[in-house]
Amino acid sequence: MKNLRSFLAGRKFALAYFALVTFAFTQVSAETILFKNGEKTYGTVIDQSTDTVTILKETKRQAIPKSQILKIIFKDIKDEAEIAKLFETEKKKLNKDGKKPEKEEQLDTLLLEQMIKENSYKTVQKRLALIEKYIDEQDSSWEEYISENRNPWEPVWKSAILPGWGLSTMKHENYARTYQVLIGLSIIVAIGGSQAATEQHNKAENRLGKILIEDPVTYAQIQGSGITGASFVVTKMQSDSISEYNSAKSKENQYETYSRTGLYLGVGLYLAQLAQSYFLGKKWATHNIIQTPSGESVKEGFNFKSNYLPIAAGAGSSLWEYRTDLNYVSTF
Known part of the structure; x- marks a missing residue:
């Protein structure tokens, strides 16, 4: 069971945050991917494997073999002169087999992994914002529905x-x-x-x-x-x-x-x-x-709990105390 208390307490913040992230995500430029054959493309890097890099381009996934990639630059570069300069710089790093030095490859992989994490996070946040918007449009009372007090006999009568x-x-x-x-x-x-x-x-x-x-x-x-x-x-x-x-x-x-x-x-x-x-x-x-941070299940309102707990132990004997807790739980 989800922690409704935390959910409801942070919902207004989440709405504002999701709106901000959605706006920010739409403003983030795609990465610039340079190919060894001199061509280029733009897309958001979302995954990689040993042999391929997966990008998101116009909402469609595209897998690109790493053997074809010269360099992935984590910004959208439109200046042709700058791109040409980058091509020349990166081509000089290639050996006779068309590969970069091992350290250079490892550095590119680490940078790529970091970018994938950032892009994945942004994509998830954007999708969460869209999902919440969709739910609000379909049923504006969903928050009240999941947070209201419920009696199991209400549906029966x-x-x-x-x-x-x-x-x-x-x-x-x-x-x-x-x-x-x-x-x-x-x-x-x-x-x-x-x-x-x-x-x-x-x-x-x-x-x-x-x-x-x-x-x-x-x-x-x-x-x-x-x-x-x-x-x-x-x-x-x-x-x-x-x-x-x-x-x-x-x-x-x-x-x-x-x-x-x-x-x-x-x-x-x-x-x-x-x-x-x-x-x-x-x-x-x-x-x-409602679940407390410790994982204990409680209900909204007064919660009464009594336990026998050990407080000390000696050779062949132990001491116990009887503890009673009365708490009030609210979802606000």
């Missing part, structure tokens, strides 16, 4: 009131939106299924009422009319009525199943997001823990 709210509080937006969408769909299925089941129930009841009251009268009239095949017609009408009733009852049961499934799923998801809010909330709340 928020999620109990509004599903996903507690997860969103902990910056788990994807989880929050997923639960909200799924629980919302489950509620729609539960309510819609219940309404459809009620409609089918009413339809079945109406059909049953006709079968028991209205249809017998109709059947009697048809059979009493003396029409040929009246019995077949009545039988067919009875079959259709019963089939329509059974169909309505079947759909009623089906929609009730959908409604119960949606309800159970919604309740399950609701309880699941409560459980997830609790377990993630325990980790989220540990941001309240």
Whole structure:
């Protein structure tokens, strides 16, 4: 866990420092790299190996073989006359094999290593400043978020009131939106299924009422009319009525199943997001823990600690004391 106390105490200084370093870095001239073939280039040296030197040129990395390099001058030289003079001076140092004396090579390597350290430091500071600027633009409340006092039950009661709210509080937006969408769909299925089941129930009841009251009268009239095949017609009408009733009852049961499934799923998801809010909330709340310079973990506010400590030791005996400390820790 990072030391929030130190972080918050120095943030204003860090902001000013990063801004200054960023400005300074943009003003630092690139190194001038002279090649043995008489050409030159400009770039920021950021790394080296046994055989190559890596430079940063227009935000792109470029590896240059050391065997091609005549001299790296740690400043941006634009004066052609000065460059020509440097070429002549450095070429005189080369032997017949096109190499410098060993001591000269060692000195160049040491100077290069020092420049790499300085450039790397500046690059890191610039990137830190850009990262902080990006975070500020994306979420201006990030400082308050990482430094506020936290209760592990806060995400739970928020999620109990509004599903996903507690997860969103902990910056788990994807989880929050997923639960909200799924629980919302489950509620729609539960309510819609219940309404459809009620409609089918009413339809079945109406059909049953006709079968028991209205249809017998109709059947009697048809059979009493003396029409040929009246019995077949009545039988067919009875079959259709019963089939329509059974169909309505079947759909009623089906929609009730959908409604119960949606309800159970919604309740399950609701309880699941409560459980997830609790377990993630325990980790989220540990941001309240602060580390002292000695590495001891404490919390903001009053901290009570008691220990038995040895104060002296003799031949076969020792003395102990009971020490109690009460400290108040603040992040400011």
